[in-house]
Amino acid sequence: CKAKGTKIAVLLGATGEKEAKAAFPDADIKSYKGGGPLLLDAVNNGQADCGVNDVSAVKGQSTAYPAGTFTIMPDLLSKEPLAFATRYDEPDLLIWMNLFLNQVTIDGRLQKNLDYCLNSEDWKKDH
Template sequence: MKLSKFLPAILLSCAGFLGAAATAHAGTLDDILKRGELRVAVQTQGPPFSMMDKKGERTGSSVELAKLMAQEMGVKIVFLDLDWDGLLPALISGKADLLAADMTPTLARATKVAFTKPWIFIGPVVATKEGSKFVSAAACKAPGAKIAVLFGSTGEKLAKTLFPNGEIKSYKGGGTLLLDAVKNGQADCLLNDNTAVIGQAAGYPKGTFKVMPELLAKESLAYATRYDSMDLLTWVNLFIDQTTLDGRLQKNLDYWVNSTKWKDEH
């Protein structure tokens, strides 16, 4: 008699639990599959990771890996072209599911978004205009030297430590802004990731810039999701593992990052 008395309440409680469990299992990955498209925030111009090629098509190392993700998911891919300072807001607001750029996972950024495991390790370098008096990274430490960095980048923070007597000039945007600043005499030296500098410098006549070979720090690059998208984060981490094991990730890096073959073809 006692069991029958409480049975309706027990069943109701179980139903509520099962309903909550079903809701918990639905996430960003499920939304992507139902929607049939993966929305990815990318930098407007940031070769060799993201750029528009000669045919007006979006491509680059992180872009092509994102396309491969969509292919593995069986969905279409939609790119949201943004300047550097618009990437995180697009992800946080829900406009994008994933952020694919040459972004370093820092503790400060990780308070806002969740980063995947690194898919490449890079480092900042100094570059100057060929023929200038700034012939080394040490020369750029001269008092009053104008150092160009990207606004909001890790290089902006690092420059203040590396060049305490310099004039740090932050440029908002991406692409070749820093190279143009050095080329046009607005800055004496630039500080940016080696892959970005080498990839972007390939678009200028040979001998325009002198890129210093030494890495001034070691950084990783990672994709990012929201903290309410842990299912997608887990999937992307597995994707990085799988493409590392089958060689597809290294093939991508050898083409886009470790060579300039893409310059002639794109």
């Protein structure tokens, strides 16, 4: 993706758009509006040479294509915390969610679930 003129597919307004511009200054960044497998489709159809997106999205969406269609690069351009959102008028829910996240972080359940769901393909055999 680092060669001059490489076409890189990104989601419009997403972190990947900003990260791709910084990491690949000589590339032709193509911003796509939407979501789902849009970026993978662009790469698969030859509209882009590669794509930049959230690793969990790419891993999940790439399972809809034949094995070997894509190569997922091992290095991340950035790392961001996972987050949940709640309505502004639900402070009790926000407090509960924060307490829950603290607890599952401390007792190891969060990392165990991240390893199962996002950092491996172990979940496939169970679903």
